[in-house]
Amino acid sequence: MKKILTVIGARPQFIKAAPVSKVFEKSKKINEIIVHTGQHYDAAMSDIFFQELKIKQPLYNLEVGSASHGEQTGKMLNGIEKILIKEKPDFLLVYGDTNSTLAGALAASKLNIPIIHIEAGLRSFNRNMPEEVNRIVTDHLSEYLFTPTEDAIKNLNREGLGNRKIVNVGDVMYDACNEFIQEKYIIDDILKKYSIKEKNYILCTLHRAENTDNLEIFENIIRNLFNISKHKKIIFPMHPRTRKLIENKNILNLSNILFINPVGYIEMLHLMRNANLIITDSGGMQKEGYFLGTQAYVLRSETEWLELIKIGWNRLVLPSESEFYKKILDFKIEAFNREENFYGDGNAAKKICEFILSQ
Structure with missing residues (x-):
């Protein structure tokens, strides 16, 4: 049984996590522990997604709330590190490009826990965007890079990451869209x-x-x-x-x-x-x-x-x-x-x- 600690904190990550967490659970070979950083804490931006997408409830909620990038990331880093030390997972899994993603990757890298980054390799080529910095740093810290497109693989190779475990699996949001558009909604x-x-x-x-x-x-x-x-x-x-x-x-x-x-x-x-x-x-x-x-x-x-x-x-x-x-x-x-x-x-x-x- 592999133990994965998943860090999520924002609305897009809840959507991406839904199909992946379900497959993990169905496999019966992965024990997934979910950590919610509380980056999105409004009920309309958080609670409804766990209910609607049928994601299992987080075992931990850091409740960091809103703050400057540095303060928010620092609070997350501190909280995630303590959980990683306690849980000792085989892998840490993060999605996308938020401060939650960066904090999770930084915490795991300091503890030598292999990092899985889903939606790796995306680039806007604008480093004035905080999200661009988050995704670049996370990719460079990660051992497992699951990309949504072929272009994302090219970006990773250009940055010298070709020696990592890179797989173009497609976009998990496409999985979610296909599944939930079928839900009965008049x-x-x-x-x-x-x-x-x-x-x-x-x-x-x-x-x-x-x-x-x-x-x-x-x-x-x-x-x-x-x-x-x-x-x-x-x-x-x-x-x-x-x-x-x-x-x-x-x-x-x-x-x-x-x-x-x-x-x-x-x-x-x-x-x-x-x-x-x-x-x-x-x-x-x-x-x-x-x-x-x-x-x-x-x-x-x-x-x-x-x-x-x-x-x-x-x-x-x-x-x-x-x-x-x-x-x-x-x-x-x-x-x-x-x-x-x-x-x-x-x-x-x-x-x-x-x-x-x-x-």
Whole structure:
């Protein structure tokens, strides 16, 4: 029986962990201990995902909450180290690029515990992004690198990591999307709930620090969304950080923009699938839109998912561009032959489990 300590802390990681944890449990050969750092602690951003995705409850919750990058990472590092010393796992497993990921990898590396990084090799090539620093450091500390794409393997090889155990298993988010879009959820109820029509609204999310911490950029995004809303209804689930800004600017009552609380994963999948277009700065939604057949405008200067930009499925737009709304209003849906093999065959979790058990 192999013992794996998994560190998660943010909404995207809960989604990624769901299919992997289920396969581990089903194998009956892996004892997985889940540590929740508490990076996302709001019930709408955390508790609902454990319930909805049927992830087993964490054995440990560090409850670190929000803080500066250094303070938050330091608290996590201290807590995870104590748990690793107590539990003595065979491996530490982390996902993606958050502070929880970095803290877990740093703690395990100091204790010589082999690190498994799922979603390894992604690069935006912008080191001003905290996430880029987190993913680079984590990859360089990890022994097992499970990548979602072939391009991710090329990035790892360019950085001299070809001697590690690197496997392109596909994207675990594709596993999750395929599984949970099948869950019974009556789309008519969702459409009625928000007074929207199928393929006749835009879904928008905004949460990255570079878009919310800079007030000038944030106000520019809101101005552009307002101009878009004159022509198309916008559904805007609010990240807690974004909600504070929206409330402070007193813009909750903008005409034709429906600001709503965060929604669960399954409801979000259906909102994405039935939207005409997605506007987002989220890495996960760029891909999920692709899985579900909805294109996206990405409010960033770069993205980790370059393949979707290359084929024209998604498009980058600078959040600082004064009239980017014109590009979005001119958007025409095109017929694409979606290459599903970008992100594997939907069996990434099974491949990860099999590889670990073979070691």
